[in-house]
Amino acid sequence: MSYTSINFLFFVLATMLVYFLFPLKKQKWVVLLAASYVFYLFAGYKYVAFILFTTISTYLIALWIEKISTSSKAVIKQNKADWSREQKKKYKDKIKTRKRLVMALCLVLNFGILAFLKYYNFFAGSLNDVMGSFGIGFSAPTLSLFLPLGISFYTFQSMGYIVDVYREKTPAERNPLKFALFVSFFPQIIQGPISIYDQLAKQLYEPHSFDFTRFKHGIELILWGLVKKMIFADRAVEAINTVTASYGSYNGTTLTFTILLYAFQLYADFSGGIDISRGVAQIFGIDMMENFKRPYFSKDINEYWRRWHMSLGNWFKNYLFYPLAMSSLFINISKKIKGSKFGSTAAGTHIAKVLPTSIASFIVFFMVGVWHGANWKYIGFGVWNGGIIMLSVLMKPVFEWVIKKLHINAKSFPYTVFQIIRTFIVVLVGYVFDVAPNFGEAMRTFALFFTDQNLSVGWSQISTLGLGKKEYLLILAGVVLVFIVSLIQERNEKTTIREMLDKKPFIIRWGAVFVGVMALVVFGVYGSGFNAADFVYMQF
Numbered sequence: 089m090s091y092t093s094i095n096f097l098f099f100v101l102a103t104m105l106v107y108f109l110f111p112l113k114k115q116k117w118v119v120l121l122a123a124s125y126v127f128y129l130f131a132g133y134k135y136v137a138f139i140l141f142t143t144i145s146t147y148l149i150a151l152w153i154e155k156i157s158t159s160s161k162a163v164i165k166q167n168k169a170d171w172s173r174e175q176k177k178k179y180k181d182k183i184k185t186r187k188r189l190v191m192a193l194c195l196v197l198n199f200g201i202l203a204f205l206k207y208y209n210f211f212a213g214s215l216n217d218v219m220g221s222f223g224i225g226f227s228a229p230t231l232s233l234f235l236p237l238g239i240s241f242y243t244f245q246s247m248g249y250i251v252d253v254y255r256e257k258t259p260a261e262r263n264p265l266k267f268a269l270f271v272s273f274f275p276q277i278i279q280g281p282i283s284i285y286d287q288l289a290k291q292l293y294e295p296h297s298f299d300f301t302r303f304k305h306g307i308e309l310i311l312w313g314l315v316k317k318m319i320f321a322d323r324a325v326e327a328i329n330t331v332t333a334s335y336g337s338y339n340g341t342t343l344t345f346t347i348l349l350y351a352f353q354l355y356a357d358f359s360g361g362i363d364i365s366r367g368v369a370q371i372f373g374i375d376m377m378e379n380f381k382r383p384y385f386s387k388d389i390n391e392y393w394r395r396w397h398m399s400l401g402n403w404f405k406n407y408l409f410y411p412l413a414m415s416s417l418f419i420n421i422s423k424k425i426k427g428s429k430f431g432s433t434a435a436g437t438h439i440a441k442v443l444p445t446s447i448a449s450f451i452v453f454f455m456v457g458v459w460h461g462a463n464w465k466y467i468g469f470g471v472w473n474g475g476i477i478m479l480s481v482l483m484k485p486v487f488e489w490v491i492k493k494l495h496i497n498a499k500s501f502p503y504t505v506f507q508i509i510r511t512f513i514v515v516l517v518g519y520v521f522d523v524a525p526n527f528g529e530a531m532r533t534f535a536l537f538f539t540d541q542n543l544s545v546g547w548s549q550i551s552t553l554g555l556g557k558k559e560y561l562l563i564l565a566g567v568v569l570v571f572i573v574s575l576i577q578e579r580n581e582k583t584t585i586r587e588m589l590d591k592k593p594f595i596i597r598w599g600a601v602f603v604g605v606m607a608l609v610v611f612g613v614y615g616s617g618f619n620a621a622d623f624v625y626m627q628f
Contacts, residue, residue, distance in 0.1 A: 089130040091278065091364045092318055099127065100368055107372060108298045116295040120269055120372065127274040128237065135236035142198050143264075143271045146246045149194040150253040150260040156187050157256060191254040195247055202243045205233050210462030238277040240459065244403055246271055249285045251407050258285050266293055275368040279361050281379040281399035288376065296373025305586045306370035311604045312585075313363030318612040320566035321357035324349050327553035328523065335525050340536035341546025343523075347516050350523050352567055355384070358397070377402075382574045387507035389476050389514050393453075400459075404452045412451060418444035438485055446481045450474035460522075465530050469521035476514055562611060 089096050103123040110116050128136060160183040164176060171179070212228035219227070249270070252258040261267040270289050331338055331346045338346070362379045369376045379398050386392035393401050412418060425431045425440035457470015480487075491498055517534075524530035555563075577585060589597050 089127060091361060092314060092322075099123075100371070104371060107296075113295045117266065117269055117293045120273065120292060121265055124269060124272040124274040124277070128272060128277065131237040134234075138201065138236040138239060139242060139272055141201070142243060142246050143268045145197055146194055146250055146271070147261065147264050147267045149190060150250055151262075153187050153190050153250070153253050154260040156183060156190065187254055191250055194250045198243050198247060202239055205235055205239065207458075207462045208233060214464075238279075241280045241282055242271050242277065244282050244400075248282070248403055248407055252285055261285075261289070269293075273369075275365040276376060279358070279365070280397075281362060281365070281377050282403050283377060283399065284402070288374070291374045294373075299373065301590075302373060303371050305584075306367040308586050308589070308601065309363050309367030309370065311367075311601065311608075313360040313367060314608055314612075315604055316356040316360035316363070316566075316570070318608060320563060320570075321353050321360060322613040323555070323559055324353035324356070324563050327550075327555050328353060330553045332523065332525060335529055338549055339542055339545050340533075340538075340540035341542055342549040343533050343536055344541070345546065345550055347519050347523060349563070350519055351384075351512075351516060352563070352570075354519070354522070355380075356566065356570065382578050384512060384515075385508060385574065385578055386511050387504060388480060388511055389473065390480065392511055392515060393473070393477075400456070404456065408455065409445075409448050409452045412448040413445045418448065421447075434485075439482065442481050442484075446478040449481070450478045453477060464527040465521045465524055468527050468530060469518055472518050472521065 089099060103119065106123075107116055107119045110119050112118075125136070128139065160179070164171075164179065167175075209230045212230050215228050249258070253260050261270070266289070269292050270283075270285060273283075273288070273292060276283065328346060328350055331342065359380045366376045366378075377399055381395040381398065383392050383395035386395055422440050422444050425436060425443065428436065430436040431440050451474070453474030454467070454470045456473070457466045457468070460466040460469060496503055520533050521527070521530050524533055573585060576588075580588065589600060
C-alpha cells in the first residue's frame with residue numbers, strides 16, 4: 089500500500105475515525121497497533137514473521153537485561169556493609185559483562201537476519217569472483233532471498249531500544265503489545281524516521297483527542313510531501329531511470345545533468361515521504377522526529393550529515409560513534425600520540441586530540457555505505473564521505489591558517505555561499521555512487537566529467553530521456569519552489585511554514601492548500617498505465 093495511493097488515503101481516514109471514536113480512552117493505542125499490522129499484511133503476509141521475531145526477541149531480551157540489573161542492585165544493597173570497594177567493583181564488572189553478552193545476543197540475532205537477507209548474495213558473488221580469479225573451482229550458491237518491508241528501519245529502531253535498556257537509559261517495556269506498536273507503527277515503517285524509544289513510545293501509548301489544528305497541520309505536511317513526491321520526484325525519476333538502464337551510452341554532460349537531477353529527485357522523494365509519514369502521525373497527535381533540515385544549505389560535509397537523514401545519523405552517533413570514540417582502544421591511541429615526541433608539537437597535539445574521533449567517523453560512514461546497499465559502489469559512497477570528513481577534521485588548522493593568510497572573512501556572505509557550493513559539489517560526487525550501476529561505472533563517470541563534456545551532444549541526449557521541455561520546466565519550477573520554501577524556513581528556524589500560514593488571512597491560508605491540491609490533480613504523475621515509483625529509501 090503506497091503512501092501515494094488512494095487506498096492509503098482511505099486507510100488513514102478509516103484508522104483516524106476508529107481511533108478518535110474508540111470508546112476505551114486508555115486503550116486507543118490498540119487501534120494503532122491493529123492498523124499497523126493490517127498495513128504490514130498488505131505488503132505481504134510472509135514478511136510478518138520477521139517483524140514478529142524482532143519484536144518478540146527484543147522484548148524478551150530487554151526484560152532479561154533489566155532483570156539482571158534489578159537483581160544485581162539488590163545483591164549490592166544486601167552486601168553493602170560487608171563488601172569492600174574492590175569486591176563491589178569486581179561484582180559490578182561481572183554483571184556488566186553478563187548484560188553485555190545478553191545484549192550482544194539480541195544484536196547478533198537481529199542484525200544477523202538483516203545482514204543475511206540483505207548481503208548474503210553480495211558476499212557470495214564477491215567470494216566467487218575472488219575464487220575464480222585464483223582458478224579455484226569453489227562456488228558459493230546464490231539464494232532467492234527477499235527483503236521484508238522496512239526491515240532496516242525497524243531493526244535499527246529496535247536495536248537502539250535494546251542498547252538504551254542495557255545502558256539503563258530507558259526501562260524495559262512490560263507490555264508486549266505496546267512494544268509491538270513501537271516497532272511496527274505504520275507511518276514510519278516504509279522509510280523511517282528511525283525513532284528513539286523515549287521520544288516516540290510515550291506518545292504512542294497516550295490517548296489523543298481530535299485536535300483540528302494538528303489535523304490541519306498534518307494535512308498540510310502530507311500535501312507538501314505529495315507535491316514533492318508526485319509532481320517532481322516521480323517525474324524526474326523517469327529521466328534518471330532511462331539513463332541508468334543504458335548507463336554506458338551517455339556522455340559526460342548528460343551524466344553531469346543526471347547527477348544534478350538526481351540530487352533534486354532524491355531530496356524531493358525522501359523528504360516528501362518523510363513529510364507524509366510525519367503528517368499522518370501528527371493527525372493522531374504524535375510528533376515524530378525531524379529527518380531533514382535543509383541539507384543543501386550546509387557549509388561543510390559534517391553539517392550536511394547532521395541535516396540529512398537525521399534519525400539515521402543520530403542512531404549511528406549514539407550507538408556506534410560514541411562507543412568507538414570513547415573506547416579504551418581509541419583513548420590509548422590518543423595517549424600514545426600525546427606521549428610521543430611528535431605529540432609535543434602543535435600538529436601532534438591536534439592529531440592526538442582529533443584522530444580517535446576522525447577514525448570513528450570514518451568507520452561510521454563506512455557502515456552508512458554498507459547500510460545503503462549490497463554493492464561495492466555503496467562501499468565507495470561510505471569511504472568517500474568518511475574520508476572527506478576525516479580529512480576535514482585532521483586538516484582543520486591548515487584550512488584556518490589559509491583563510492587567515494588570505495585575509496578571508498569566514499563569516500561574510502560570499503564565503504558562506506562558497507562553502508555551500510563547495511559542500512554541494514562534495515555531495516554530488518557521493519551521488520555518483522548512487523546513480524552509477526556499479527563501482528567501476530562510478531569511476532568511469534568521474535573520468536567522463538573531465539574528458540567528455542559536449543553541450544550539443546549532451547542536450548540531444550537529454551531531450552531523449554523521456555521528458556519534454558514542459559516536464560523539464562516543471563521540474564525547474566520545483567527546484568525554485570523547494571529552494572524558496574527552504575530559504576524561508578532557514579531564516580525562521582523557530583517556526584514552521586505551517587505556523588507562518590496560520591498567521592495569514594483565511595484566503596491565503598486555504599488558498600495555499602487549494603493550489604497544492606489542484607497542482608496535484610493537474611500535474612501529479614498518476615493514472616492508468618502509470619506505476620508510482622517506490623520511495624527511494626524503501627530499498628534500504
